[in-house]
Amino acid sequence: MSDVTFKPKRKSGPIKFATIGAWLISLLFFLPIAWIVSTALKPKGSIVVSPPVFFFRPTFDNIIEALSFDNTLDYFTHSVIYSFGSVSLAILVSYLAAYSFSRFKPAGTDFLMFLLLSTRFVPAAAFVIPYFQLFNLLRLKDTYIGLIAFYTMFAIPFSVWILKGFLDGVSQRFDETGLVYGASRFHIMFKVILPQVKPGLVAAFVFNILFVWNEFLYNFQLGGAKTYGIPVGLFTGSTKGGGIDWAYVASIGTLYVLPLVVVIYVFQKYLLVGLTFGTVRGEV
Amino acid sequence: MAEYALEVKGLTKSYGSNVVLDNLSFSAGMDDFSVICGKPNNGKSVLVRTIMGLETIDAGSIIVRGEDATQAAAGDRNIGYVPQSFALYPHYSVLENIEYPLVLAKASKATKTESVARVAELLKITDLLAKKPEQLSGGQKQRVAIARGLAKATDVYVLDDPLVGLDFKLRERLIDDLRKTQEELKVAFVYMTSDPLEALSLARTVMILANGKIVQQDSLDVVYDLPNSIASMNSLGFPEANIFPGELSGTTFTSVLGNTKVKVDSVASKVVAGLRPEGISIDSVAGKTDAKVGLLENLGSEFAVYFEVNGINLVTVVSRTDDESLAKLDSKTVSLSYNPEALVLFDADTGMRIGQGVSNV
Numbered sequence: 232m233s234d235v236t237f238k239p240k241r242k243s244g245p246i247k248f249a250t251i252g253a254w255l256i257s258l259l260f261f262l263p264i265a266w267i268v269s270t271a272l273k274p275k276g277s278i279v280v281s282p283p284v285f286f287f288r289p290t291f292d293n294i295i296e297a298l299s300f301d302n303t304l305d306y307f308t309h310s311v312i313y314s315f316g317s318v319s320l321a322i323l324v325s326y327l328a329a330y331s332f333s334r335f336k337p338a339g340t341d342f343l344m345f346l347l348l349s350t351r352f353v354p355a356a357a358f359v360i361p362y363f364q365l366f367n368l369l370r371l372k373d374t375y376i377g378l379i380a381f382y383t384m385f386a387i388p389f390s391v392w393i394l395k396g397f398l399d400g401v402s403q404r405f406d407e408t409g410l411v412y413g414a415s416r417f418h419i420m421f422k423v424i425l426p427q428v429k430p431g432l433v434a435a436f437v438f439n440i441l442f443v444w445n446e447f448l449y450n451f452q453l454g455g456a457k458t459y460g461i462p463v464g465l466f467t468g469s470t471k472g473g474g475i476d477w478a479y480v481a482s483i484g485t486l487y488v489l490p491l492v493v494v495i496y497v498f499q500k501y502l503l504v505g506l507t508f509g510t511v512r513g514e515v
Numbered sequence: 516m517a518e519y520a521l522e523v524k525g526l527t528k529s530y531g532s533n534v535v536l537d538n539l540s541f542s543a544g545m546d547d548f549s550v551i552c553g554k555p556n557n558g559k560s561v562l563v564r565t566i567m568g569l570e571t572i573d574a575g576s577i578i579v580r581g582e583d584a585t586q587a588a589a590g591d592r593n594i595g596y597v598p599q600s601f602a603l604y605p606h607y608s609v610l611e612n613i614e615y616p617l618v619l620a621k622a623s624k625a626t627k628t629e630s631v632a633r634v635a636e637l638l639k640i641t642d643l644l645a646k647k648p649e650q651l652s653g654g655q656k657q658r659v660a661i662a663r664g665l666a667k668a669t670d671v672y673v674l675d676d677p678l679v680g681l682d683f684k685l686r687e688r689l690i691d692d693l694r695k696t697q698e699e700l701k702v703a704f705v706y707m708t709s710d711p712l713e714a715l716s717l718a719r720t721v722m723i724l725a726n727g728k729i730v731q732q733d734s735l736d737v738v739y740d741l742p743n744s745i746a747s748m749n750s751l752g753f754p755e756a757n758i759f760p761g762e763l764s765g766t767t768f769t770s771v772l773g774n775t776k777v778k779v780d781s782v783a784s785k786v787v788a789g790l791r792p793e794g795i796s797i798d799s800v801a802g803k804t805d806a807k808v809g810l811l812e813n814l815g816s817e818f819a820v821y822f823e824v825n826g827i828n829l830v831t832v833v834s835r836t837d838d839e840s841l842a843k844l845d846s847k848t849v850s851l852s853y854n855p856e857a858l859v860l861f862d863a864d865t866g867m868r869i870g871q872g873v874s875n876v
Contacts, residue, residue, distance in 0.1 A: 404602040407569050411598075412616040412667070413590030426606040 264488060270481035278477050297482035306464035307486070310444065312375060313458065317382030318439045322432060324383065325390030330420055332391070333398035334406060344395065347388045359452050366453050373455025381449060386439035393438070397431030398424065433501035437494060444491060461487050517581030520545045520671045520703030521566065521594075526575035528561055535561045537727035539575070543705045544720065545670070548697050550706045552714035552750050553724030559707050560599070562724065563675045566705075568592055579671060590619075595672035597664035599679060601656045603648040609659050610644040616667040634662040637696055654685040661693070670702045676709060690716050711751045715739070723747040739791075742859060745866040748789045754812075754819045754830045757790045760863070767876055768860060771824040772804060775855045779870035783862035786869070792819065794857030795831040797840045798850045806851050808844050820844065822851065 270278055272289040297303055332340050362381070363372075371377030401424055409419040425432070447462040454463065461483065469480045495502065521543040528536040535558040543549040553559045564570040566577060568589035576585045584592050603612050610631060617627045635641040638658040648656060661677055674693075678686045694717060697704045708714050714721055715735065722732040725746035731738050742748035748756045761770030763786045768775045770788055772795075797820075798804075806829070809821040814832070818841070822829045829851070833840045843849050858872030 402600065402602065404598055404600045405604065407564075407567075407589075408596070408598055408602040409619075410569065410589040411567050411592075411594070411596045413619045418619075423604060427604075 267481050267484040267488070270477060271485040273478075273481075275478055278481075293478040294482040294485065297479050297486075300468065300479075302459075302464060302468070303483065306459060306461045309454075309458050310460035310462075311490075313378045313382060313450075313460065314440055314443045316375070317379040318386050318436055318443055320379065321383045321386035321390050321439060322436055325387050325394055325435065326425070326432070327420075328387070329391045329394035329398050330424070332395050334403065344392065347391055351385075351388050355448055359448060362449065363452050372453060373457050375458060378450065378454055378458050381453060382443045382446070385446075386443060389438060390435040393435040394428065394431050397428040401427050430501040430504035433498045434504075437498055437502060440494060441491065517545065519543060519578070520547070520580060521673075521705055522578040523562075523566065524576045524578070526562070526565060526577070527573045528558075528565060528570065529573060535727055536565070536572075539724075539728050541722050541729040541732050543703055545703050546701050547720055548694065548704045548706065548717060549720045549722065550708060550714045550718035551722045551724050551729070552708055552711060552718075554750060555709050557724050558727045559709060559724060560675070563599075563673060563707055566673055567594060567596055593669050593671070595664050595667060595669050597661050597672070597674040597677045599675040599677065601648075601660040603656055603659055603663070605648055607648075608644065609640065609646050609648065609651070612648065612659060613644075613663045613666050615663060620667055622667075630666050630668065634665045637665070637699075638662045638692060654681055654689075657681060657685075658689070661689075665696065665700075672702060672704050674704060674706045676707050678713060679709070686713070693717065711755075712753050714751055721751070723750045725750060740857075741868070741871065742789065743868050745787070745789060745861050748791075748859065748861075752791055754792050754832070757792065757795065757829045758787055758861075759790075759827045759829065760785075760787050762786070763860070766873075768858070768872070771827050771829075772851060772853050774876035775858055776873045776876050777858070777860055777870050778873050779860065781862075781869045783864065783869050785863035787861050787863045788872075789859040789861060790853060790857055792830050792832045794854045795829060796852055796854075797831070797833065797843050798852040799843070804851045806849050808847060808849060811844070822849075824851070 271293050272291070273284065273287050273293070274290050275293065277284040277287050331337070332344065337343070366372040366377055369377070371380070405423055405427070406419050409423050410416075414423070444460075445462065446460075447466065450458070450460050451463045451466075454460070459467075465480065465483050465487070468483070469476055471479075519542045523542070524540050526536050526539040527534070539558075539562070541549075541551070551559070551562070561570060565572050568584070568587060568591075572585070576583055578584065579587075579592055579594065603609075604615070607615065613634060614627045614631050617630055622630070631644070632641070635644060638661055640655065640658050640662060643651060643655055643659065648659070651659065657677060661674070664672060664674065664677075677693075678689055681689070690713065693704070693706075706717060708717075718735045720732065721735050721738050722729045723738065723742075723746065724730070725744075731743045731747040738747060739751055742751070742756075745758060748758070759770055759772075761768050763769075763777070763779070763783075766777055766779065768777045768786070768788065772790075804824055806822040806824045809823055809828075812819040812821070815835075817832045817834050820831050820833055822831070831851070833844075855872040855874050859868055860870040860872075861867060862869050
């Protein structure tokens with residue numbers, strides 16, 4: 232026994248290698264964003280050249296020019312209004328629904344939950360034409376009400392799923408204690424339980440903002456000049472002058488990802504918890 | 516003032532074919548410390564939840580302060596409540612948790628401040644008021660939960676096994692605190708517990724919950740000394756009472772412990788005897804019963820000593836300071852004697868009491 236010697240594991244070797252690997256892979260994922268941002272900051276003359284230019288004096292000319300186009304600011308305003316409007320509404324509705332599913336457990340809850348998610352099984356393109364006709368018929372085309380209603384409907388299934396997971400993790404004893412002390416159901420929902428599922432609310436909010444913010448097809452088909460968002464603006468604006476305006480694409484693209492970066496950065500703490508879908512549970 | 520703080524009549528609750536509460540009735544007096552003692556899975560939680568209005572019932576009525584509250588909403592019953600799980604709101608401070616019932620009752624600021632100070636003082640948690648529940652130990656959380664339950668002044672309180680899972684010393688202290696609190700406030704406490712020792716140290720009136728019924732309700736002494744059924748006898752005291760078979764002929768009961776003259780109220784074809792551990796004592800090294808000494812369990816101030824007599828297991832308790840008895844245990848077999856008046860006879864089929872011991876024969 233005593234002659235067996237243990238070689239202490241070198242701490243730095245393999246771990247450092249793994250870290251470098253992780254960084255390299257992450258950077259690979261980051262490349263498109265790096266390309267967009269760097270292109271946006273390049274002088275016009277060095278954007279589409281061979282060999283590519285890696286070192287240049289950054290300029291805001293492209294971004295300022297892109298912003299000076301007639302519709303650019305409108306696209307942003309539209310995007311912000313229908314994205315944040317619909318997702319906020321969806322979170323509220325989903326919270327009420329998820330609370331009911333979690334607490335009152337109506338007959339067939341599991342099936343209803345499945346049914347809810349099944350609306351997302353069908354490819355979006357399959358419904359474009361019926362929705363187009365429906366929106367024309369109801370005079371909802373190119374209105375905020377129409378777009379917000381549509382995106383709200385789209386954001387609800389995932390939100391309900393995420394929130395129900397979180398609510399199931401919050402003991403019903405909290406609700407009951409409140410009831411016994413004379414609290415109303417609404418008080419319990421919003422003052423007692425809601426603060427305890429904040430990470431779930433944030434996770435649901437961010438996931439759905441990512442989705443609606445990036446949605447192109449329905450905005451293009453159901454929207455119009457008064458409600459087109461950035462994806463549509465980017466698409467239509469990039470070929471305005473005949474060729475492809477890479478400076479415009481890159482500038483708008485940069486501005487486009489900025490709000491998402493900020494939102495995710497601010498809520499990162501909650502998101503990490505949110506990504507576990509409330510499965511890490513603690514009893515009280 | 517109503518005679519009873521809480522009356523439950525014919526309460527029945529079943530889940531599917533599983534009858535949890537079976538025509539259960541009891542009453543808890545005003546100013547009384549009533550303890551409902553039942554082993555786990557005997558419907559204790561369901562009973563609490565029905566009393567509090569958190570669960571619907573199939574039949575029966577719940578009367579609070581003489582008024583029928585069977586259909587009243589949970590919040591309208593005005594019963595102070597300490598839940599078994601603390602259910603302290605994690606996003607509130609201790610202070611906010613305690614004053615929560617008062618906030619809901621729209622109490623004035625002065626009332627809130629005064630009530631919180633009072634219960635915090637009572638439960639010795641004044642220095643914890645600014646903390647968040649996650650910063651508290653289990654015992655502190657429990658005391659905060661009790662304080663919250665007591666914060667809103669009312670005259671009927673239901674405490675659902677609030678000391679379960681706490682360490683021994685803390686329980687002792689909280690038991691003491693609770694009893695003093697109840698005496699000081701002069702209110703009705705209905706206290707649920709699954710711990711037979713806790714019941715013994717708290718109860719003035721004790722009710723035994725078994726098989727979905729209150730099988731016996733009486734003063735602690737009566738329930739302890741003269742249990743009306745095997746279930747009742749088993750629910751109180753630790754170690755659990757000895758239940759052993761024997762033959763009854765006329766007024767003589769014969770068992771492994773010898774012959775006992777008994778007083779019988781009714782007849783039964785098969786009879787078993789119940790005898791609490793302290794009813795048995797170690798007599799001598801050699802004698803009429805041939806009891807093999809088994810396990811010695813250290814309970815702190817006393818030992819539980821297990822014996823085997825002709826295939827029947829018996830247990831008694833010996834004080835730690837009783838050197839004489841302890842010395843006798845060194846031999847492998849001893850003779851046991853018992854207090855015949857502590858012997859209770861049950862009908863083996865129904866489990867109900869049919870008589871009791873009078874003297875040795």
